[in-house]
Amino acid sequence: MAQRGITRDAVLAKAIEMIERSGSPTISMRELAEELGIRTPSLYNHVKCVNELLVEASRYAAEELRQAQLAAIDGKTGDEALFGLAAAYRRFAQEHKGLYKLTLSLPTLPEASQPQLAAAIAEPILFVLSRYGLDEEQVMHWQRVLRAIIHDFLSQEEAGFFRHSPVSAEVSYQVAVRCFVSGLHAEQEENSHAGE
Amino acid sequence: MAQRGITRDAVLAKAIEMIERSGSPTISMRELAEELGIRTPSLYNHVKCVNELLVEASRYAAEELRQAQLAAIDGKTGDEALFGLAAAYRRFAQEHKGLYKLTLSLPTLPEASQPQLAAAIAEPILFVLSRYGLDEEQVMHWQRVLRAIIHDFLSQEEAGFFRHSPVSAEVSYQVAVRCFVSGLHAEQEENSHAGE
DNA sequence: TCCATAAAACTAATGCCATTAGTATTATGG
DNA sequence: CCATAATACTAATGGCATTAGTTTTATGGA
Numbered sequence: 083m084a085q086r087g088i089t090r091d092a093v094l095a096k097a098i099e100m101i102e103r104s105g106s107p108t109i110s111m112r113e114l115a116e117e118l119g120i121r122t123p124s125l126y127n128h129v130k131c132v133n134e135l136l137v138e139a140s141r142y143a144a145e146e147l148r149q150a151q152l153a154a155i156d157g158k159t160g161d162e163a164l165f166g167l168a169a170a171y172r173r174f175a176q177e178h179k180g181l182y183k184l185t186l187s188l189p190t191l192p193e194a195s196q197p198q199l200a201a202a203i204a205e206p207i208l209f210v211l212s213r214y215g216l217d218e219e220q221v222m223h224w225q226r227v228l229r230a231i232i233h234d235f236l237s238q239e240e241a242g243f244f245r246h247s248p249v250s251a252e253v254s255y256q257v258a259v260r261c262f263v264s265g266l267h268a269e270q271e272e273n274s275h276a277g278e
Numbered sequence: 279m280a281q282r283g284i285t286r287d288a289v290l291a292k293a294i295e296m297i298e299r300s301g302s303p304t305i306s307m308r309e310l311a312e313e314l315g316i317r318t319p320s321l322y323n324h325v326k327c328v329n330e331l332l333v334e335a336s337r338y339a340a341e342e343l344r345q346a347q348l349a350a351i352d353g354k355t356g357d358e359a360l361f362g363l364a365a366a367y368r369r370f371a372q373e374h375k376g377l378y379k380l381t382l383s384l385p386t387l388p389e390a391s392q393p394q395l396a397a398a399i400a401e402p403i404l405f406v407l408s409r410y411g412l413d414e415e416q417v418m419h420w421q422r423v424l425r426a427i428i429h430d431f432l433s434q435e436e437a438g439f440f441r442h443s444p445v446s447a448e449v450s451y452q453v454a455v456r457c458f459v460s461g462l463h464a465e466q467e468e469n470s471h472a473g474e
Numbered sequence: 475t476c477c478a479t480a481a482a483a484c485t486a487a488t489g490c491c492a493t494t495a496g497t498a499t500t501a502t503g504g
Numbered sequence: 505c506c507a508t509a510a511t512a513c514t515a516a517t518g519g520c521a522t523t524a525g526t527t528t529t530a531t532g533g534a
Contacts, residue, residue: 086512111492123493124512132492188439197442220453222445226431227454234430235422243384246393251416257416258423261461268460269453282483307521316483318524323482328521 088118090128092146097135098142101180104121109135137195140188143181144199150207161263163210168232168259175236186237204229214270224266231258283315284325293331294338296375301375303383308384332380339377340384340395346370347402355461359406364428364455371432382433400425410466420462427454431457 088180092233096118097109109132114123129135154170175182188199207228211221238244244251292314293305311318324330350366351359371378377427384395403424407417431454434440440447 088511112490120511121513122491123495124347126493150370153531154528196438200439219445219447223453224442224457226434226440226450227427227457230431230434230454231423231426233434235426237424238422238429242392243396244422246396247418249415251422254419254422257465258426259418261420261423261465262457264464265457267458268464269457284482308519317485318483318520319482319524322522 084252086120088120088124088128093118093125093128094138098139098181101139101184102178103180105179107136107139107180107183109139111257122162126198136184139181140184141195141199143184144202146178146181146201147171147174147185148206151203154178155206155210157169159213163260164228164266165264167207167210167228168255171232172236172255180234187199214266216269216275220269220273224269227265228262229261284316284320284324285322285335289314289321289324290331290334294335297335297376297380298374299376301379303332303335303376303379304471305335333391335377336380336384336387338397339374339380339445340398342374342377343367343370343381344398344402347399351402351406355406355409360424360459360462361455363406363424364377364451367428368432368451371436375436378432379436382429406472411469412465416465416469420465424458429456 093114097114100114100117101107101109111132113219114135114156115125118125150170150173151167155164157162158166185199185203188196188203204225207225208221211224211228214221216222216224235255239255240250289310293310296310296313297303297305306327307321308318310331312323314321346366346369347363350362354362381395383401384392384399387395400421403421404417407420407424410417410420412420431444435447435451440450
């Protein structure tokens with residue numbers, strides 16, 4: 083038996099499908115082979131190792147997240163764009179748990195592929211912030227702050243930190259985003275006063 | 279050969295020591311046994327499974343983080359206490375990488391032990407925030423926001439997200455904390471206006 | 475003082491996983 | 505129509521946690 087129509091792309095697609103389905107950013111070669119209807123070692127005709135699959139899946143996840151962000155800020159600027167970004171992140175995390183977690187562990191990937199992916203994800207935020215009259219370094223700081231708020235909020239929620247509380251996680255998230263915007267305005271304020 | 283002076287506590291202590299040393303919140307039964315000078319299966323005379331060890335180590339980590347927080351706010355109130363908390367978190371994360379990561383994955387523990395540990399960690403923050411004249415639900419939201427900022431900032435930094443940038447992570451962190459405080463004050467402001 | 479008992483170590487074995495080595499089969503282009 | 509390369513297979517390796525069953529030793533009651 084040979085040539086069963088399985089290609090590297092098909093393997094990757096199935097891996098991504100399984101990550102989406104399970105909500106977990108891990109890949110089991112055994113299960114993957116089973117789903118494809120082949121024996122485990124046959125996978126190695128298409129990929130080098132499980133890590134290579136993770137890198138490829140991360141690449142895909144980063145691109146998806148990037149697109150979701152770009153769609154969210156389309157035609158918007160300023161605070162509206164920021165709220166749009168925050169909402170898009172939250173939706174992405176909820177609808178694509180596994181892919182989202184993959185973007186969180188992106189820095190564990192091999193050095194080479196990492197910077198581009200991180201940059202691809204950060205870019206939409208940087209773009210929106212670049213219109214706030216901050217200097218380049220400040221933009222970097224505030225981008226990190228926003229990502230920190232958004233990211234960890236979601237991962238804490240996902241991880242179950244809020245599960246045992248009656249207080250709405252959704253509302254907490256809105257408080258967090260408003261907090262960011264308000265802090266950002268304060269910084270802007272300070273900048274403009276500095277020039278007087 | 280028997281009775282080599284190894285107790286359950288000794289096993290746990292060594293496990294914690296190894297987590298501290300490696301900076302990784304994982305335990306290998308094989309390595310653990312090797313360090314203790316016994317064979318792997320002998321560990322099972324003292325603990326039920328590797329997960330039980332992780333639970334115990336998490337308990338310890340949560341308590342340590344709690345103590346670090348309490349020490350940081352001792353004699354302080356208001357913004358000063360908040361800045362103290364943030365600094366303490368950062369220091370703890372840097373000096374106890376492994377334990378800190380353990381507190382991040384706390385929710386993966388069995389349901390039973392989780393709420394107390396999460397509460398123990400959150401309590402000092404709740405205490406400080408309780409003096410800001412917010413209602414109970416607001417306190418909960420703002421506690422989550424602060425934890426989100428602090429936590430993810432540190433885990434992103436640890437994970438290497440900032441490694442390829444010349445912009446200081448330390449300064450970004452300060453921007454984040456100031457952002458929180460400024461946002462908190464804005465909320466306070468709104469509350470007092472609402473009563474007019 | 476001695477021995478029964480239980481604690482704590484051991485060896486051997488199981489099962490799950492990723493991965494590698496080596497072999498068989500089949501699709502395809504020359 | 506057949507040589508070759510691609511792709512699947514089986515078999516084996518090595519690492520891991522864990523379990524079963526056995527041996528050794530510390531200790532307290534006779």
